[in-house]
Amino acid sequence: MSIFNWFKRKGRRGSAPVARDRLKVLLEHEGRRRLKSDLLGQLRGEIVAVICRHVTVEPENVQVKMNRGATVSTLAIDIEIPA
Amino acid sequence: MAKVLVVTSGKGGVGKTTSTAALGAALAQSGSTVAVVDFDVGLRNLDLVMGAERRVVFDFINVIQGTVKLSQALIRDRRLDTLWLLPASQTRDKDALTADGVARVIAQLRQTFDWVICDSPAGIERGAMLAMRHADAAVIVTNPEVSSVRDSDRIIGLLDAKTEKAEKGERVEKHLLITRYDAVRAGKGEMLSIEDVLDILSLPLLGVVPESQEVLCASNIGAPVTLCNASSAPARAYCDAMRRLKGENVPMTIPSDSKHLFGKLFRRRAA
DSSP, X not given: XXXXXXXXXXXXXXXXXXXXXXXXXXXXXXXXXHHHHHHHHHHHHHHHHHHHHHSOOOXXXXXXXXXXXXXXXXXXXXXXXXO | OOEEEEEEOSSSXXXXXXXXXXXXXXXHHTTOOEEEEEXXXXXXXXXXXXXXXXXXXXXXXXXXXXXXXXXXHOEEOSSOTTEEEEOOOSSSOGGXXXXXXXXXXXXXXXXXXXXXXXXXXXXXXXXXXXXXXXXXXXXXXXXXXXXXXXXXXXXXXXXXXXXXXXXXXXXXXXXXXXXXXXXXXXXXXXXXXXXXXXXXXXOOEEEEEEXXXXXXXXXXXXXXXXXXXXXXHHHHHHHHHHHHHTTOXXXXXXXXXXXXXXXXXXXXXXX
C-alpha cells in the first residue's frame, strides 16, 4: 500500500458522522410525518381539555388542522359551541 | 390471539424477505403456528428464499378472487410443520390485490395462526400499503446507510397514519431491526452506528443482524437463515429478535462469527 493510499483511506474514515448529520438535517426539513401527526393529536387533546373546562363541547366538534407551506404554516382550530 | 406483523422498509434490498423467513421460522420453531404471506405481487421471492418455489400451485390472488380456498393455497414447510407460506402471484398485476380481498384473507388467517407475517414489497405503493394495512405490529428493516434510514422514516410516518389501527386512533407497535451491520466499520466511523440510527429514527430496537456470508448461503439453498445454520451469527440475532417479539426480555448483543471476523481482518490486511 503506498503512502497516498494510506492518506486516501484516512480521508474516507469518519464518514459516518457526516451521514448522521446529513440525515438529521434532511429528516428535520422533510417534516417527520409521525411527529406531525402526534403533534396534532396532542394539540387537539389539550385544546379540548381547556375548552371543556369553560364550556361544554362535543370532542368531535373540535377540528384541528395544520397547513404546511414552504415559508409559513398555519394552525386552524374550529370549535363548534352549542347555543 | 393472533398477531399480524408486517415486515417493511420502504427501500428495497435491505432484507425484508430474509427477515420474514428467518423470524417466521424462528417463531414456528418456538412452538407458534405461523403463516408468512408474500405481498410482492409480480415479484414474489419469499417462496424461493423458503425453498418452496416448486410447490406453488395457487397463490394469494387466486384466494382473493375466490378461485380456490385459502387452505388450497397455503404451503406447509417441509422442515417445520407449524410454518406455512401464502405465496404471491408471479403473473398478475399488483392491482389484483384488492383492499377487501386482503382484509378477508388476513381475517381468515387470524383465526388459524398465532402469527401472520406480511412480507411487504419495497416502495410505498399499493402492495406495501396493503401489507401494513391490518398490522398489529411492524418490523422496520433498516440498513445503517443514509437512503435506507430516510426511507424507514417515511415508512414510520405511513404506519402512524395509513393503517387500520392508526385510523382507529390506536398505535401499531413498531420495532426496528438493523440488518447488514458491520461492527468493525461502525467502530472505525465508516458506517452509521446503532446509536446513530436509533437517535435518528427513535424506535425501540428489536435486534441487530450482522453482515454475514451465511445469509446468502441460506438463500442459495432455500432455507431461512435460522434453520440453515442455527449457530451462525445472523441466526442467533434473529432468534433473539424473535424472543423479544414474543415479549421476552433478552439482553441486546450483536452476535458475530468470530472466525469470520478474523478472516475479514486478515483479508483486509492482505488487500
